[in-house]
Amino acid sequence: MYLKEFSLKNYRNYESLHVQFENKVNVIIGENAQGKTNMMEGIYVLAMAKSHRTSNDKELIQWEKEYAKIEGRIEKQNRFSTVELIISNKGKKAKLNHLEQKKLSEYVGHVNVIMFAPEDLNLVKGSPQIRRRFINMEIGQVSPVYLHQLNKYQKIIQQRNHYLKLLQTRKQTDEKMLDVLTLQLCETASNIIKKRYLFVKQLEKWAQPIHSSISRGMEELRIQYKPSVDVSEEADLSKIVEVYYDRFAKIREKEIERGTTLAGPHRDDLIFYVNGRDVQTFGSQGQQRTTALSLKLAEIDLIHEEIGDYPVLLLDDVLSELDDFRQSHLLNAIQGKVQTFVTTTSVDGIDHKTLKEAAIYRVSSGQLI
Numbered sequence: 001m002y003l004k005e006f007s008l009k010n011y012r013n014y015e016s017l018h019v020q021f022e023n024k025v026n027v028i029i030g031e032n033a034q035g036k037t038n039m040m041e042g043i044y045v046l047a048m049a050k051s052h053r054t055s056n057d058k059e060l061i062q063w064e065k066e067y068a069k070i071e072g073r074i075e076k077q078n079r080f081s082t083v084e085l086i087i088s089n090k091g092k093k094a095k096l097n098h099l100e101q102k103k104l105s106e107y108v109g110h111v112n113v114i115m116f117a118p119e120d121l122n123l124v125k126g127s128p129q130i131r132r133r134f135i136n137m138e139i140g141q142v143s144p145v146y147l148h149q150l151n152k153y154q155k156i157i158q159q160r161n162h163y164l165k166l167l168q169t170r171k172q173t174d175e176k177m178l179d180v181l182t183l184q185l186c187e188t189a190s191n192i193i194k195k196r197y198l199f200v201k202q203l204e205k206w207a208q209p210i211h212s213s214i215s216r217g218m219e220e221l222r223i224q225y226k227p228s229v230d231v232s233e234e235a236d237l238s239k240i241v242e243v244y245y246d247r248f249a250k251i252r253e254k255e256i257e258r259g260t261t262l263a264g265p266h267r268d269d270l271i272f273y274v275n276g277r278d279v280q281t282f283g284s285q286g287q288q289r290t291t292a293l294s295l296k297l298a299e300i301d302l303i304h305e306e307i308g309d310y311p312v313l314l315l316d317d318v319l320s321e322l323d324d325f326r327q328s329h330l331l332n333a334i335q336g337k338v339q340t341f342v343t344t345t346s347v348d349g350i351d352h353k354t355l356k357e358a359a360i361y362r363v364s365s366g367q368l369i
């Protein structure tokens, strides 16, 4: 998959940008605060309809402007299409081949991207929220049904938390509505869990050989999905609903006391083991970085397997964070098959072979040269 043309209007510090990308590797050089990350973010938002660094869409609109617009022309298996996203105070409007899409979940997934930024190196060490976000973003790209379930789940959680607050403050004493919402929650959660189990299994399949190769055969990576309830991978949907329902019955008093939902996919996590040990607790910084890199590279293969095409790779200021060996592993893995955008403040840290094949752009105050 290729992003052939890309435009920004009133997006962050870009008043107006139009660029054609001819090469597979595109290096974007610029001093600090000139717009490198903003451009990577723009490509990411065009694909995912949300930013990787803020949940507040208004931040994406240039200061004092009414709206921001991102457009792209995509080549996918020799076919061309256009994508467009308009962000305003009223919300987001997405168009595919000039046709407005009713649901964002039907738009997301048309362009597939993988972002690798320094904060992704925290995937292993950071909070469970970072890992849940990773799971959601990645499954969401290949499964509109998952995105739909996730949106539904979030709405139910909001309603349920609101109701639990009413019960907590005794503004409401009838618990019937809580039962209805709990059942809806269990049903939606069971679909999400099933998908997550499947995804983690696939991810492990692709990440294991990559991790082994980066560690020169010294390390074996295992990935475990840890749902917030004790439910096995083999359980069918009705069994998962049953397990959840039992759990909610047990914690009902506690939930009312706290006024919030205490179990569900919004409390799941991933555990990474290297040679049998939890790498978050016992791994060295190098092992944690290798794990994060293996996961990102595995995603490329996973998306390729799912959709039959490679995603676009966005490497935002991350190459300089990797040592020479990890950097060359990354560059070899994507060589020739993945359209890649690399941002950097200097080309010094990037290997010569990559630079020779690359188109090099300089960004300065929201302008690209």
Ligand SMILES: Nc1ncnc2c1ncn2[C@@H]1O[C@H](COP(=O)(O)OP(=O)(O)OP(=O)(O)O)[C@@H](O)[C@H]1O
Residues within 6 Å of the ligand: 011, 012, 013, 014, 030, 031, 032, 033, 034, 035, 036, 037, 038, 039, 059, 060, 061, 062, 063, 317, 345
């Ligand atoms: N909504 C906005 N409207 C206008 N300008 C904005 C907006 N949001 C951010 N900016 C500006 O964008 C610039 C930051 O750009 P960006 O984050 O892309 O920097 P960068 O080139 O990646 O720098 P670094 O190398 O430091 O990461 C800042 O000058 C910031 O003030």
